[in-house]
Amino acid sequence: MRLLTVAAMRRVDAAAIDGGVPGLRLMEAAGAAVAARARARLPAGGKTVVLCGPGNNGGDGFVAARLLAEAGYGVDLVLLGERAALKGDAALAAEAWTGPVRQVDGSPLPSCDLVIDALFGAGLSRDLDGAARALVEAVNAAGVPVLAVDVPTGIDGNTGAVRGVAIRAVETVTFVAFKPGHLLQPGRSLCGQLSLADIGTGPEALAVGLAVGPPLHRNGPDLWAGAFPRLSGLSHKYTRGHALVLSGPATKTGAARLAARGALRVGAGLVTVASPPAALAENAAHLTAIMLRPCESADDLDDLLTDERLNVVLAGPGLGTGEPTRERVAVAAAAGRGLVLDADALTSFAGQARLLAAHLADGDARAVLTPHAGEFARLFDGTAAAGAADKVARTRAAAELTGAVVVLKGADTVVAAPDGRAAINDHGSPYLGTAGSGDVLGGLIAGLMAQGMDPFEAAATGVWLHGDAGLRHGPGLIAEDIPELMPAVLRDLVESALR
Ligand SMILES: NC(=O)C1=CN([C@@H]2O[C@H](COP(=O)(O)OP(=O)(O)OC[C@H]3O[C@@H](n4cnc5c(N)ncnc54)[C@H](O)[C@@H]3O)[C@@H](O)[C@H]2O)[C@@H](O)CC1
């Protein structure tokens, strides 16, 4: 699903209005969508307090208030700012509201079953202070469920950042498309359930918005189902790819095995662990379907990679940091295979992102980097990627700098390609925050690349499958569970989105 930035959304609204749809009709549709979601949450004859701000977000609130009152609900309307100062469509929407308008005066919020937050939406331009801040704090303290209009007041629609203070909503109704701030943290957590409403802007106006900037998606099967590997009667293990996973030294081998298991379970035809000789016995004690080859040095890796069937290399988990790891990364990159770099392979290039980029360019490697926030900060220290304003911009800058697909992990994992394509993932669970979970993710991505997916699609798919496993298992999840959940995750995917 495509996302729209706040600026792109303004272009959609403007294009719809230019195309002959009156702005007030858009506002009426927005207010009606809010009223419909409010009715789904209110008890019969229940009471709502509608908080209206000084702009068009407030206008949506006036429309919703009128429709709910007409439908027999109790409605208290509280306005932040002067009624006489309302302009344009918001002033027209306020005229159509015939009930009383309370001013914000510091008195307690009237008691109610639901608060509708129509204070600020896309027009939020600075941190909340003064009366607005106090009102938001009072709403959060009241403990009444909040339905937010467009975006919870105080959340930046582009970045998901809290501007001073923000409403905590149980549901957020937005219009036409989700914005990045609905999916990026902490915005995602403060939005509650996300609802999307069509307000009649039409396909031509939407196309105007979608043409603004490089594509940004909500990660999901619609983004990559077309590229997902499919088997035919003629498939065999060598058509399903062969992933090579580099193991760390003795006592540090578990991470590579987790990754290897992820690659095999997601469908790679063969997976081999390349192990230092001193760790072969340890690896062999735990591996069955996964093969094992000795590999002590970068030269050994070079020799292994003379086998052209090894089409993807995964390096980093448990590998150790320093020159030996940098050398192996250089060899793997020069071999021009698919490459997934995680953990120690990234930390070994701390502050040397340009050196890593040069290695990747050397072999024209189809590479994916999978840093968590700490690894990202170390690797991109001193570059524009470290200083960029939000997580999408940071990930895009890192991808552009390295020429690799970058997966910046976390509760709101962002995947970006060097050409600017990006996806935000909100399909996951905090139970994924467990030791070794990221190693499995690297393996899933490597296994998908082994089967022929391009790095961006493989990365987005791997992140989604990993998230799906987290959602399915919930409490008690450990990293070993994630590969074992793949059969159920993949079966449901094949039977639904891939049908
Ligand atoms: N035609 C359109 O553009 C449509 C807009 N819609 C609604 O309009 C909203 C955007 O409306 P606006 O652009 O008027 O913006 P908002 O209503 O979000 O807020 C703008 C007003 O708030 C003030 N403001 C911004 N940050 C502030 C702060 N921190 N403290 C105090 N005041 C602050 C601004 O100076 C301005 O007066 C959307 O979120 C959506 O709810 C919908 O009605 C659909 C159609």
Ligand SMILES: Nc1ncnc2c1ncn2[C@@H]1O[C@H](COP(=O)(O)OP(=O)(O)O)[C@@H](O)[C@H]1O
């Ligand atoms: N709150 C969360 N919601 C969703 N996913 C999460 C959350 N916390 C962590 N994760 C995911 O768990 C994985 C942890 O990876 P990582 O930090 O590399 O751990 P490790 O190095 O132990 O494998 C990442 O894919 C990350 O996106």
Ligand SMILES: [K+]
């Ligand atoms: K709002």
